[in-house]
Amino acid sequence: MLEMQGIYKTYLPGTVNETRLFCNLFLKVPKGQFVSVVGSNGSGKTSLLNIICGQTRPDSGWVMLYGQDISKEKEHRRYARVGRVYQNPAMGTCGGMTLLENISLADNKGHGYGLTPGTVKARIPYYKSLLARLHLGLEDKLYMRAEALSGGQRQAMALLMATMTPISFLILDEHTAALDPKTAEVIMKLTNELVREKQLATLMVTHNLRHAAAYGDRLLMFDAGKIVQDIQGGEKAALKAEDVFALFTRLGAGYGG
Amino acid sequence: MNMVIGVLEQGFIYALLAMGVLITYRILDFPDLTVDSSFPLGAAISAVLTLNGTPPALTLPIALLAGGAAGLITGLIHVKCGVRDLLSGIITMTALYSVNLRVAGRANLPIYAGDTLFLNEWTRGFPPWLAPYSKLIIILFIVALVKIILDLFLKTKAGYLLRAVGDNPSVVAALNKDGGYVKIQGLMIANAFCALAGAVMCQHQRFFDISMGTGTLVTGLASVIIGLNMFSKLPRLKNTLAVIAGSILYKACVSAALSLGLAPTDLRLITAALFLVILILGKTRVRKVKPHA
Ligand SMILES: Nc1ncnc2c1ncn2[C@@H]1O[C@H](COP(=O)(O)OP(=O)(O)OP(=O)(O)O)[C@@H](O)[C@H]1O
Ligand SMILES: [Mg+2]
Numbered sequence: 001m002l003e004m005q006g007i008y009k010t011y012l013p014g015t016v017n018e019t020r021l022f023c024n025l026f027l028k029v030p031k032g033q034f035v036s037v038v039g040s041n042g043s044g045k046t047s048l049l050n051i052i053c054g055q056t057r058p059d060s061g062w063v064m065l066y067g068q069d070i071s072k073e074k075e076h077r078r079y080a081r082v083g084r085v086y087q088n089p090a091m092g093t094c095g096g097m098t099l100l101e102n103i104s105l106a107d108n109k110g111h112g113y114g115l116t117p118g119t120v121k122a123r124i125p126y127y128k129s130l131l132a133r134l135h136l137g138l139e140d141k142l143y144m145r146a147e148a149l150s151g152g153q154r155q156a157m158a159l160l161m162a163t164m165t166p167i168s169f170l171i172l173d174e175h176t177a178a179l180d181p182k183t184a185e186v187i188m189k190l191t192n193e194l195v196r197e198k199q200l201a202t203l204m205v206t207h208n209l210r211h212a213a214a215y216g217d218r219l220l221m222f223d224a225g226k227i228v229q230d231i232q233g234g235e236k237a238a239l240k241a242e243d244v245f246a247l248f249t250r251l252g253a254g255y256g257g
Numbered sequence: 258m259n260m261v262i263g264v265l266e267q268g269f270i271y272a273l274l275a276m277g278v279l280i281t282y283r284i285l286d287f288p289d290l291t292v293d294s295s296f297p298l299g300a301a302i303s304a305v306l307t308l309n310g311t312p313p314a315l316t317l318p319i320a321l322l323a324g325g326a327a328g329l330i331t332g333l334i335h336v337k338c339g340v341r342d343l344l345s346g347i348i349t350m351t352a353l354y355s356v357n358l359r360v361a362g363r364a365n366l367p368i369y370a371g372d373t374l375f376l377n378e379w380t381r382g383f384p385p386w387l388a389p390y391s392k393l394i395i396i397l398f399i400v401a402l403v404k405i406i407l408d409l410f411l412k413t414k415a416g417y418l419l420r421a422v423g424d425n426p427s428v429v430a431a432l433n434k435d436g437g438y439v440k441i442q443g444l445m446i447a448n449a450f451c452a453l454a455g456a457v458m459c460q461h462q463r464f465f466d467i468s469m470g471t472g473t474l475v476t477g478l479a480s481v482i483i484g485l486n487m488f489s490k491l492p493r494l495k496n497t498l499a500v501i502a503g504s505i506l507y508k509a510c511v512s513a514a515l516s517l518g519l520a521p522t523d524l525r526l527i528t529a530a531l532f533l534v535i536l537i538l539g540k541t542r543v544r545k546v547k548p549h550a
Contacts, residue, residue, distance in 0.1 A: 076431075076434055076435050079432070080433045083431070091428075093428065094421045097417070102428075112414070113432075115414070116413060117413060118412055118413050161431075
């Protein structure tokens with residue numbers, strides 16, 4: 001369903017800071033596949049996601065979704081079928097608006113934003129049931145502003161909002177990085193549940209090697225803009241965090257270098 | 258007593274403007290200087306149309322539309338040409354200065370001769386005890402109407418989206434919506450309100466003057482900041498009402514300063530000084546958190 005072909009990207013060409021990142025990158029993610037993406041800092045993971053979402057334009061190459069070339073589509077148009085959760089929990093919700101207002105906005109995605117009431121009262125019980133699934137007690141905080149939530153609570157909201165309406169592709173960029181270990185676990189479990197239940201094709205960037213090994217059908221390792229490991233099927237199922245770590249140490253640059 | 262009524266009249270007229278500034282400054286987080294010229298634009302249109310025999314009340318919706326067009330231009334310059342927010346407003350403001358002169362035909366256009374929104378068959382029929390309040394009643398009616406419409410709008414899906422785009426544009430993009438259009442929409446509504454304020458002001462003072470726009474944004478901002486700082490902590494008080502109260506309080510301060518012996522020519526100086534005081538006093542307020550890491 002996602003297909004990237006012949007992606008080239010050089011940042012700041014012709015300057016001393018020139019970064020030749022992608023050189024003929026190819027990536028294909030079939031329908032419903034959950035892909036974990038690891039790689040050292042600066043290896044191009046976020047750039048890849050930005051190219052998919054249209055925040056960054058590749059120098060050349062195609063991005064196809066459902067066999068449709070979306071390379072020329074504007075960012076907001078691409079989110080019609082794509083959901084995204086950022087590393088920063090504040091990016092996914094409107095801080096000055098209440099949880100109910102945020103969730104109502106997300107619920108209406110794909111329909112027009114006209115002059116009908118912003119919150120449909122009849123939907124509130126449904127919203128509460130969605131929030132109750134997060135086990136964070138948010139169902140009792142509908143009238144609280146999102147900025148008053150903790151990072152983990154806010155990230156859970158962001159994940160919920162990103163996956164509420166029918167999408168087929170989910171993009172997660174280190175979405176548990178800002179959370180404490182326990183909350184990170186909760187959010188990761190929730191992510192897995194949502195991805196499986198809705199059969200979303202997913203690209204999940206993470207620095208948590210245990211998450212990368214334990215979750216997903218496939219593991220991609222990036223190094224300097226190249227996919228250096230692509231592990232799928234039974235091999236991925238058997239993969240442990242130590243194995244991923246060993247793969248990292250084999251890289252010339254080393255992890256975090 | 259007359260002074261109190263005068264302050265209330267002025268305060269409520271500028272409250273229309275303050276509600277416009279509430280949209281740009283507070284909701285969209287957009288410092289929009291267009292208002293300095295959309296306010297006199299509304300006045301110019303209202304003056305010219307009134308002189309041409311248009312019923313004064315009918316000039317208000319026309320001014321409203323013209324203000325919306327001014328906001329549209331600023332929005333297009335900002336969104337489509339990628340010019341920074343402050344500069345887009347300055348460009349429109351500068352251009353509209355000439356447009357306003359064209360509309361009015363000259364720098365000063367009195368409408369003393371005929372009927373106005375506040376002086377007509379209908380108001381002359383008011384009983385004597387009510388007559389001193391006739392202007393205030395009409396202004397109050399307009400302000401209440403605008404406030405109710407704005408409150409209702411902010412509760413709609415479109416209103417939610419408007420609030421979202423100022424709060425966190427990436428949420429709007431994620432909703433598959435073009436944040437640029439939403440911003441343009443907000444600028445149009447805000448400047449429509451400003452032009453309406455200008456038109457009402459013109460009917461009230463019975464003349465258009467090209468310089469009446471100078472300091473409009475400062476007055477609007479001062480009203481919004483006073484209103485939100487002083488009144489928005491009260492439970493269940495809407496921002497629109499807080500801003501209306503802010504506008505009246507601000508006009509009261511200006512008028513108090515004038516009555517302490519300062520000359521009317523010092524008005525702009527007082528306006529600016531008071532604004533500075535408000536900004537310094539309001540600094541303790543928690544700043545809006547930006548969603549960018
Ligand atoms: N807008 C930009 N302008 C210039 N260079 C950029 C830009 N964005 C990314 N780069 C460069 O491209 C490279 C890859 O960056 P990217 O953010 O994709 O890495 P990453 O894999 O997400 O790293 P991290 O794990 O630290 O998030 C880096 O060398 C970075 O300096
Ligand atoms: Mg990154």
